[in-house]
Each structure stands twice: as structure tokens, then as C-alpha cells.
Amino acid sequence: MGVEEEFHIVDATTRRLAPRAPELLSGLPEGYVAELQRCVIEINTGVSDSLESLRADLQNRRSVLVEAASRLGLSIVAAGAVPLSVPAEMLVTPTARYRRMLADYQLLAREQLICGTQVHVGVADRDEAVAVAGRVAPDLPILLALSTSSPFWADGSDTGYSSARTLIWQRWPTTGLAAPAQTAAEYDALVDDLVSSGVIADAGMVYFDVRPSNSAPTVELRVCDSCPLVDTIVLVAGLFRALVTRELAALRAGIPPRGLTPPLGRAALWRAARSGLEGDLVDLTGPVSRPASEVVWQLVHSVRPQLEAAGDWDVVSELTRQALQAGTSAARQRTALRRRGRLTDVVDQLIAETAGRAPSPPSASEKDRTLLVGYHPTSSGDSAGFDEAIDHAGNPRPAYRELLAAIARLDVPALRERENNIEHEQRAEGIMFRVSGQDRAQVFPIDLVPRIISANEWSHIAHGVEQRVRALDAFLRDVYTEQAIVSDGVVPLQALDRASGFRSTGRLVGNALRAHVAGVDLVCDRAGNWLVLEDNLRVPSGVAYAIANRRLLCEHAPELASPADVADLGHVAEMLRETLRAAAPLHSQDNPEVILLSAGWEDSAWYEHSFLADQMGIEVVRPSDLSVRDGKLFRHRNSEAIAVDVVYARMDEDMLLSTSDHSGAPLRQGIREALVSKKLSIVNALGNGIGDDKAIYPYVPDMIAYYLGEESVLEQVRTWICAERDQRDYVLDHLGDLVVKPVDGLGGRGVVIGPDASDAAIEERRRELLTQPERFVAQEMIALSTHPTFEGDGLYPHHVDLRAFVHLRPSTTGPVAHVVPAALTRVAARGTRIVNSASGGGSKDTWIMRE
The missing domain is CATH 3.30.1490.270 (Dna Ligase; domain 1)
Known part of the structure; x- marks a missing residue:
């Protein structure tokens, strides 16, 4: 056996592709060669007769390459593609052959920012090499699936595939399944015809997925991505050698090859490139679609006699188990992105795996069907933290026993498949979140382990948050009118002077209800007590993501669907619609016109805006769709102007008041006039930012006592x-x-x-x-509580918080609070305490148990 490996060269500081192969090659021994792109370098191993010697050769050659690169401020990545490239700066290696390829193939050559792994297995007879190449073709999709390592393209976008390299590679005119030839003469004649056609320049440009080598007495496997982990190559090499051995014996025994039509073979390869090991593969014995783990093990067991004869069975079976447990590189890269939200973390992980610095997969003796082996509730960074699902002895708490047992029954490969399917649907449906400062929206990750809030806990939380929001609404109404709380010395005047959210616009609505839709962020401390962390009284977001989490989990992981005694989310949008209608001005029509005002798709929570508007049956508009006439707001649709009673403003106050209307005139003055004349309500009211101010937060318990005459139900930090x-x-x-x-x-x-x-x-x-x-x-x-979170190979403790939502509606006796039976659990990236999506956080389905 022998291997050719292609590597990306990246700048160690920027983690972007660096076209410095000539410089790097000058300091390397023989066996390292240039490739088409100057940001790629290739190594050729020696000949090995055992998997152990092949592994040692690969590791040694990688070590030499990595060390030479580090001296130049470079790093090495073995992957089908890297997500931080600068295609405009890429340079083709200046040889006559490569310059001609660039001239002839243009885009294909310019976008050849991909790397593959080729495995050679010795076959002395060239006729047999040609025949065996065709006979092993039905098994190549499985080998591709094991190697997939290119989920991101050069611009950093997630392609939705596990091997985007395969999509790029298959554009070349001579790629695809094995050549339709049975002998060396037939194969050579086919190659001669291709060269004569002028489409390719030489035999070296025949890129079939498996072929007889042009320079050695071998069958060459060419379908695989470059592999960050050496063990992946060892596994693929062991399986490929066993396949070649089996098919050679079958050929000599006169056993006919398995049939494989080109369309079906291409479909199976596409399926493998699409989802790797994190979805189904095509079982060509059917053909049927089956879970990847089943198809992989079927292949391994089919060549067990050959593996045992070569002394490879123990190694290959253990590496197969590890590969299915750890998942593909593509899955690990996506997990790295979810942890922090930074593509540099993806590249750093690839660099570490390529250099052999990544953690080793758990051995078979350590595997535990609960997926909690090695789970330490305090391993998230706190010496004495509180885990909501796992006690300090490492056992599931009673409320979580059944749920965690269901998760364990699925096991890691099935969980990754479900996670992968959920993520693909999020992209398809636009369930995304745009982080400030980033060019594109990203998936707001959903963890597969739901969070359970008991009925008693929720009763306590609900009582506390409705009390808090009523007090804050009273404060907002007071502080923009009489300021009695200031006169009575409860809140100092200087606190208002310092608050950036204290605006003159707050006085426009007088003593009217202001906090129609509020969000309260809570955390659970090391004693299991709920504390208020922050209040959100401007544009609290998240309820649509809570609803989507429930639906996606039910659809793609039905084994983890919420039980019957969990609060239903089906009426959440209806609650919001009724709250918005109740906010209409007193003299509005019986059926007030309500709109949702958004900055559009560029907004971080655009999915939520469009989803809620659709569920409520109202229009999403932008400021340029509005106008004000005679103190009344109108929205324009085609040539029609429709009077608006309530604006659900899902944009920042400064942005709203600095925008222009339908005719290009500033909206600020017209909005002010409509509010003063009480012909318009804005939810939430302008000026509410003072209620969010973190320097006002310490006074909320005093507000509760002052306005409500009650003690705080919930403590705060x-x-x-x-x-x-x-x-x-x-x-x-x-x-x-x-x-x-x-x-x-x-x-x-x-x-x-x-x-x-x-x-x-x-x-x-x-x-x-x-x-x-x-x-x-x-x-x-505060030692925030942790919760089991799936990370692609098992469960790990991650910090979590909880956002509860409260609606206030006016009545003759004062505001009436309605606590929404939906809460958003946000999950911090592993090793951090900040749960926001901007810091790589995700979310969970939250089960609020009913009495």
C-alpha cells in the first residue's frame, strides 16, 4: 500500500490560504511535491505492507511538513477544503502543464482549492488492475463518506454538504466512476481517445474515482477528501486493500462483478458527499437508503475474511467504531463553528488534527451506553456548579432519567444524523440569526437534549417575572410623567441622568401602558435557585426560536418529542396577536390594523419577524412602506394606503426615528405627532431603554416594593x-x-x-x-447551572440561561400580566459563560411541565 496526500498551506496568523508552496518545498526532502495551486502541497509515502507501518509513515511525513511550515509562519491543513480562502489571491504553480490547464479549464483550475487523498494497492497484473477497478466501484461511496471533510467553501459559507470537494471535483471532464473497460488494452484505448479528443492533455488528467495507476503497478483510489486524522486514512486504506483482495480472488474464480449503472453509482456518491456518516447512505444491494452506520458495518463485515488474513481485522473494526463514534471531519467542523461562531476555530481544529494534536477518540472499554461517561457536572469551569440534569455522583436526576435513556438508545451516530437533518432544515427554511458585524446569517444551533422546567419551578418563575414586569412598567410610566419614585428618594435623579435609554420620546405617550411584551433573563445558581440576570423591555426576541425548536425536534427526533404533560406552544402567536390588538388606541376600530415593523432581512432576527407575522396574519413592513398624514400612520401596498393602529416595532428606536417614509421624507416628526394625538400605539413604547439599563437594574426590588407593595419573588444578582x-x-x-x-x-x-x-x-x-x-x-x-449538551461525540455540560416572556394588556383596574407558556433556553459555547448567539451560543427546546 501507499498513499498520496494533498495539504492546504495556510497562514498561521490569518488562517487563510497562503500561496507559498515553492518556498516551503525548498526546505523539504524528496517525497514532497507541488500541485496545481501554489497553496497546496502533496506528500507521497513509501510502500507499506501493514497498516501499522503505513500509519507510522504518514505521521512521520506529516511531522516533517508541519515543522517546516511552522518555521515559515505557516500551518498545514489536511481537508477537502478550508473555509478561509482568498480565491482572488490564489496562484497556479508556474509549470508549462499547469499553465496550460489554467488556460484550457479556466474556472475549474481557478477554483481547484481542494485537496484529496489517494490510496494505492499493489496489483502486479495491469489487466487485473483495470478489471478490479470496476469491480470495487460499488463500495466507493462508503469510503468517500468516511473521509468527508469539506462542509465549507472558500468564502466561509456552509455548503450543506459534507464533501463540497466532491461537487467541485466532479466538474472535470474525466472524473466519475471507473472506466468502462475490462482489460488494460481497452483502458489504454479509451485514454488515447480522450487525449486525441483534445479535451485532456495527457493520461495524467484521467481522474476516475478508481483507476490503474499511471506510474506504479497499483489500483488507485481517488474518491476521498483529504483526511485531518491519520487514522481515517489508515481505515480507508485497510478497507480498500481488503476490497481489492476480495475482488481479485472473485475475478480469478470467474465470479461475475456486481452490477452498477452509472446513474445509480453517481447517486450513491452524491448521497455520501451530501451527508457523510451523519445521514443515510445508499445500500446498493437494494438499492435502498439506510443509516450510514449500518451500511459501513455491512461493508466491514463483508471483507472480514480478507481483513483477518492480512492481520487487519482488529485495527479496522476498532477504527470503524471510532469513526462512527466521532463522526466525520465535516461534522466536527460544524460543531467547532457552533461552539464559538468563528471560522478561525474551524481552521484551528483542522490544524490541530492534521498535526496529531487533537484528543484521541474514546476506546471501546470507555464507551458507555448512557453517553455520560466522563461527564463531570463541574467540568464547565466551575468548581462547585449545579447541573440541572445530572447529580454530583454523575447519575441522571429523576426528571431526566427517561429522556436521557431515550438519547442513549439512539446513540451517537443517530444523534448526529438528527442534528444534521435539523440543521439542513434550518438553512432551507431560513431559521437563522444574523450576528452583528458578520456578513451572513448563521444557524442558531438547536441542541438535542431538551431542558425540563418542573411545574413548581415554572409557577415560581411565572409569579416572579409577571411581578417584575408590572413594576417595571409602572416605573416607566412614572419616570416619564410625575417621577414620584425620584421625588421620594427611591431611585436617585443622577441614575436617570446617566441612563442612555432615558429619552425625550418616552414622554410622548404619557401614562399609557408601555411594557406590552417583555423578556426576563434568568439563571439558576449553584444552589438551584432562580435569579434574574437582565430585563428586556425594548424588543425582546426569541419566542419564535422557542417554537421552531419544538417543531424541529418533534419532526427530526421524534424519539425526543415532548410528552403530553408539557405546555403546548400552539397558541403563543395568538397570545401575541391579542396583546398587540389590546394595545390599540382607545378610539380605534373594532378590528385594529396591526403591522410588524422590521429593518428587513438584514436584521439579526429576521426569521422571527417573518414567522410571527405569518402566524398572526399581519403584514411585515419596512419604514419605507409607511407615511403619516394628519397625525395618522398609513402603510402602502401597491397603490393603496391603509391606516395603521398598532406598530409592533422590531427595530431599534434610533433606527426607526432616523428612517424615511414612503415618499422619502423623515418619519420622526410624523411618528411623534401620531403618538401625541393618540392615533397610534407602538409596541413596545419608545424610551423603554431605561428599563433595560443595567444601572437601573439594582433598583428593581425597590420598585416592586414601591409600586406594588410586595416583596420580590425572584432574587437578582x-x-x-x-x-x-x-x-x-x-x-x-x-x-x-x-x-x-x-x-x-x-x-x-x-x-x-x-x-x-x-x-x-x-x-x-x-x-x-x-x-x-x-x-x-x-x-x-454566579455559577450558572449547566445542562447536558450534545457535541457530536457525547454529552458535555454547557452553561444555560432562560428567557421568559410576559405580556401586559390594559384593563380598567390596571395592566394585566400574561406569562407566555414558551421560554427560550440559550446555551453557551463549551468552556464559556456567555450564552448569546454572537458568542457562538445555541438553544434548546424547553419543556415547561404542567400541573
């Missing part, structure tokens, strides 16, 4: 207001132990978590606190 000199000094003295946040920060931006922060970050925040203390608050470090 101890907070220091850095604008107060004595509190700032305390924060400076304990900076390494506290969480310091901007008072107007969103999405986790600007948060410094003392125990996790670098010395440089701590010192930078110290300078900011000394010069601009009013910009920050500090909070006590």
Missing part, C-alpha cells in the same frame, strides 16, 4: 454601580472576581468575566473604570 465612587473602588479592588458589563451593552459585547479574562483585558477594563466609570456596572460571579 448583586450589582455594583461603578458611577458611584465607593462602589467603583470596591470593583477595582475585586476586578478579577467580578463580571463587569457596559450599562448599555447587548449580545454579550464588552463583558469582562474576571476569572476568565486575561491580565491584559483586566488592565484595560481597569483603565476604563478609572476614566469612564459611569459606563459600567459590576456583578457578582
